[in-house]
Amino acid sequence: MRRCVFGLVVLACATSLYGEQRPEGPDASEVSAPEGFRANRVTYSAIMEVLASTRGTVSDADLEALKLLPLEAIWSGLGDYRVNYVRGFVSTQPGERVVGRALTMRFLPPRPDFVEAIDTLAAEGDWDRRYYARAAEEAQPGDVVVAELGGTDGHNLFGGMGALGIKLRGAAGVVIDGGSRDLIELQGDGFDGFPVFSRFFDVKTTSWLGVEWNAPVRIGQVTVLPGDVVVVDDGGALFFPSSQVPAVLESAAARATVEEYERELLRSRMHRFRDVYPLSPELREQFERSR
Amino acid sequence: MRRCVFGLVVLACATSLYGEQRPEGPDASEVSAPEGFRANRVTYSAIMEVLASTRGTVSDADLEALKLLPLEAIWSGLGDYRVNYVRGFVSTQPGERVVGRALTMRFLPPRPDFVEAIDTLAAEGDWDRRYYARAAEEAQPGDVVVAELGGTDGHNLFGGMGALGIKLRGAAGVVIDGGSRDLIELQGDGFDGFPVFSRFFDVKTTSWLGVEWNAPVRIGQVTVLPGDVVVVDDGGALFFPSSQVPAVLESAAARATVEEYERELLRSRMHRFRDVYPLSPELREQFERSR
Amino acid sequence: MRRCVFGLVVLACATSLYGEQRPEGPDASEVSAPEGFRANRVTYSAIMEVLASTRGTVSDADLEALKLLPLEAIWSGLGDYRVNYVRGFVSTQPGERVVGRALTMRFLPPRPDFVEAIDTLAAEGDWDRRYYARAAEEAQPGDVVVAELGGTDGHNLFGGMGALGIKLRGAAGVVIDGGSRDLIELQGDGFDGFPVFSRFFDVKTTSWLGVEWNAPVRIGQVTVLPGDVVVVDDGGALFFPSSQVPAVLESAAARATVEEYERELLRSRMHRFRDVYPLSPELREQFERSR
Amino acid sequence: MRRCVFGLVVLACATSLYGEQRPEGPDASEVSAPEGFRANRVTYSAIMEVLASTRGTVSDADLEALKLLPLEAIWSGLGDYRVNYVRGFVSTQPGERVVGRALTMRFLPPRPDFVEAIDTLAAEGDWDRRYYARAAEEAQPGDVVVAELGGTDGHNLFGGMGALGIKLRGAAGVVIDGGSRDLIELQGDGFDGFPVFSRFFDVKTTSWLGVEWNAPVRIGQVTVLPGDVVVVDDGGALFFPSSQVPAVLESAAARATVEEYERELLRSRMHRFRDVYPLSPELREQFERSR
């Protein structure tokens, strides 16, 4: 009985709500894009517009400081950004690390109408439709190209010529969630100091199309935003906003000091491991006094 | 010797070109987004703006006609759009087919700054940050929700309540390049006629965030555009622009007639297979005469 | 300078500590196993001995109540035990659910010395070295056999005869992180109500050896303890201690009532989805009043 | 007719048998664990108790001898232990080999009740709940830590600090059927002579729990027993009881002599390959005479 009454109440008060639901698709009330808007060099992202005021830029000095820290030390200081870790790349320059700022690109597979639109946009914006070529014209010193390209089932970003062009712009390296050509060339001396981290290497030329430039991308199971600090070596890649850098540097410095002390204690072979790592109250007191 | 001369020429004529190269990032010359722009219901995509004038809408009658055609018959008529095929989904309603218009969504993994921006946008745009909930308010009859969600390593789109909400909007079904909850519920009678095609099913609630609505997405190795015709059954999914429909229907009809004739000939067991499929000149002549 | 002093302090106070470190391996101070101990029917597990006093048993009535709840509803009420979910099994009786108490078995691959020791133990303990056969003698009504068997690279647990023996004991079903024989037989009517959830099915006879009985096992990335409540259907498996059952039943009941109400509201098509799921303050108030 | 009679006979003679079947679970007749038993340093394993009298220890001299033999030469002499081979590890020190005695550890994923019990046990036994830390206190010179940790879907064992602690105990290396942290550090000079063979490397800290110490474990599809001889290099890992060592050394020595002779013959280019490998009767006679 109560249910029936309730049903009527629902009926009475809800009709207008339903009528207010907005239809799908653009309509008269949508704000139009201004002329020339789509030719902007940075792909419009509502997300990035919202975030713009809070996104600082990491300094070159901080990049240098980060370069000396192990991935694990940085990760430990990242708090809620610890999720932003990806592994599974092959490096063209094993043993080298890259630290820089993310220049992001998103690629999609080709289809006829899409290819045509990409060509139109590139013409209007006066950039090269091949995003590796565009990066070879627009990348800034310290940039790390970060390309969403379909992962292990995806496609190639570029070959040696594109890599050379990007390197000459002063970029620090490349992270590709996809593939690359010219493995042997990229392994050579000519690319010392410019590692390419890729899921695979293949001889085929690229056919996927760059669809967003410096907009949010997905690398593995991580969201990378343009301007993110990127740290990548053979152990994987971390991506985080520059706002995290002070905390990371501070915690890593503290951690490094303690760990150096701990290693010394371990090497003395005079303590139980558990009293050293982490420091027991007594040893921590000693440590504090010794500083 | 010739090389030296050349070098000088290069030097002489190229300086100005290089100085004209545009810097990376937004600058004074970029066109600003107008107020309220980011609250538009359809996520801005330069690609879709370019394509807008050429994107028709498939009629309900054509959808009905497509519903009767095998995937392979449609594929055969797709020309350069044959690349737009994806397989590897599990259906909650085996044996059922979905034909409709793509309502696309792109999801990305969460990180603190990103989550905050998504919340801001949802508030400004007055939509639900949970895109399945938004679809349950905005989907149109005949829509097929197409969600880019990380593939087999990705995350869940929704569960039974979200599916119910979307179904009640008259949507035809869902294709998820990712996962879903509530497998058993979605397999039930309550969801007859509303199949969900997903990479996997998992009990966990969703945490990835919808970042683009009705903008280009990637499903497997295929680019799907909002408004694409979607045909999906246990054999896989096809996505193509409505402009392809007349040619598809025509070729499929012609093919169906010939194939029915060929099957009849085969069943008569009076011809060599090679003379029937494809029809030999003689049999084709007979076929033409018999129509 | 300070460091040197510190080094001396370390040297002075740590020598004795280091001397106290215990050597590896059993020594005189170890407590010996009493005679006949290894022939106990339940494999000794220090973990389970610690937990013994806190491990209750789920009642048959609670099992019945759990049988009616979707996996997702149970999962939602599991709090920190939500990690205890595994998916990726193939069921011999699609559409059926199993709810019961975990009878766990751990298997290891054979090697000559190991096989011999297993035979000795089985003789001393008077059980069948084939653990499926042992289960066919010792399983209790309501038990769910949970076998750690190497996952998709592992081995078979049993075939139809072993399954029949276990079924006749009143066991509710079987979960194998490994394989099984006799797929077709187990799919048959004779095994209605006794689903086997396995990673794969293969004709080969089993060769791995049961090494622990009713001790902790790993299924996928989940630790299962003997006596755990097991709920498994085509959507996956949950394992949790009986202490969680009251909270699960309560939260699921509450959730079910709300969700039924929400579904009714959705079907009325008179509210925005976001106001229904979850209930807006107004609708929640209505809901509370309507109960 | 015969069948009926049989049925009666079965009925008559079997009742008592059935009544004797033991119930599942511990009962009054089970032998209790003595006080302090669970605090023993070596986890109780009925299997290892049975095997104890037959398990010798490999001598340091034999380990040195084994260190010079290729994996394949050892494998050839292993007879029924040839199954005990695992491949698919990544080494932190490519080109280095490890030969030693297995110190085994089994890990399981965490869940609240389980974590609590592990803490209780560690307190009672006065060991570190973190098994890498425990190994850094208890490992003996020549030990090879062998950790069952979930394979490629598992978790990390330790990082550089734990590795340093274990190395300082004189352990020879580590084999992890799971992951490790601090790849770059472990690749460094500080860990020369102490290779870690792992399925993967990841920055995350470990969360799985050590549940058995020096008890049987599974590495890939192989059972490893504590005290097993371990030989591992970039080509994979072998595990076998010390009782196999004399036969291995003898067969490998014989094989090495013959193979050296065969290589010399091949290099002479004066014989058909088939007459050299294996030696034809004539060449074998020459070989025997030449020794």
Add this chain to the structure above:
Amino acid sequence: MRRCVFGLVVLACATSLYGEQRPEGPDASEVSAPEGFRANRVTYSAIMEVLASTRGTVSDADLEALKLLPLEAIWSGLGDYRVNYVRGFVSTQPGERVVGRALTMRFLPPRPDFVEAIDTLAAEGDWDRRYYARAAEEAQPGDVVVAELGGTDGHNLFGGMGALGIKLRGAAGVVIDGGSRDLIELQGDGFDGFPVFSRFFDVKTTSWLGVEWNAPVRIGQVTVLPGDVVVVDDGGALFFPSSQVPAVLESAAARATVEEYERELLRSRMHRFRDVYPLSPELREQFERSR
């Protein structure tokens, strides 16, 4: 010293041997293929020529008898042919079994010179270059088409029209180590009694080329010879020579009788499982008497 002498001996006696080694490639001493030989309908296989005299043909009666036996019962009687088991196919007609004689085909990927040669051969031999079409002309009643087609990374064999043609020849079914088109059509009623077991289903038309007809092929990790008995159902596929059939039928019959007796004993619940399966001496005696 001894070694030097030996070296000389080697030198002295081996020169002629080496000079006799045959060069690679065809030479004057090779026997030429007779005219028209390559147009033979059955691809020449030296292996099959050697085996010809010993290869019997399984009778239709035996096929019928085999059809009633579970895969596991057949496998048990196969002795050294137990290795000839493959699993991992998807059936278009779940629940159906196929028993028949292998008509084998080997396919290779296309390349220009290869395609041209295939065309030449097909013209000379007067068969259809499309081997599914050729099977639709040449398959015999009771044949099971067994196609080596690259496994899960391979290509499609055929679609519904080819399947119809082959079915109309009286073939019993198809096993493809590769893919097929027209999943939905093949799942339909029109193909009842003609299951296709395939690794995957895809809409693309086939492009790989049939290169051997009724010659040895590899399916998974099993060698299949033309004329092999094939038994395949949802549990996998067995391939064996007809010479094994009598032993298989006999052992399976014996096994079936015993197992039926064992099941009856188990259902009586009056015996320990271990006394029933396998039968204890007492119960075996009873069994023998009861027959």
Add this chain to the structure above:
Amino acid sequence: MRRCVFGLVVLACATSLYGEQRPEGPDASEVSAPEGFRANRVTYSAIMEVLASTRGTVSDADLEALKLLPLEAIWSGLGDYRVNYVRGFVSTQPGERVVGRALTMRFLPPRPDFVEAIDTLAAEGDWDRRYYARAAEEAQPGDVVVAELGGTDGHNLFGGMGALGIKLRGAAGVVIDGGSRDLIELQGDGFDGFPVFSRFFDVKTTSWLGVEWNAPVRIGQVTVLPGDVVVVDDGGALFFPSSQVPAVLESAAARATVEEYERELLRSRMHRFRDVYPLSPELREQFERSR
């Protein structure tokens, strides 16, 4: 009405056609293999017989020229043979390239009747049944052994002794779509200049059987013909007929000249990337003039 008439026509004219269909299997009209035919050193392949007249041999000079070209440069000149690329091998000599002529071998898994036939054939042909041993007797300088061996799920080709034998014949290297033994030995200095590219390395001895020698094989998804030019390095393998070599060398030379010019232009940093790669009309004109 029209249909009925048509049906009759079909019936009338088709009977004879059907009667002409050839039965499956060898029959009286088949051309018999001449005596000794199966003992030919090169396995008979109808395909290769057809192609024989058009298959040239690549010169040693051309092999040397190819050795200097990157894989990508060769691939670019391959036209329709671009499909003939395979990646995913592990090299025993990273950094080394192999260029040579394909000596192909096809292997199949063992089964009793098959093993027996292989033994018979080897005896008749006077070759070693172990194909690696046969290669160690028959390979020619510049040969690259290319073995079809089941891919990552396949088996081993050989170990160090077989590799030594083949190397001593002057072969250039080995490509195995399968595995190899003796990884460490093959990585050693003794095998400098003789890289083995394999899918995996394992200690087990080989058991699969060579069934075809210098006949078409499948490597990954590529058909390799005996005598093909093989180019393989850490970036993958290319296989193509010698007829392609002139075009490859010419296009690669042209490409190399242009690319060297382009690199110089890029390094001058005075041009937009898009004007350099590819050369703009102006720069191309400059380039042409500078030559």
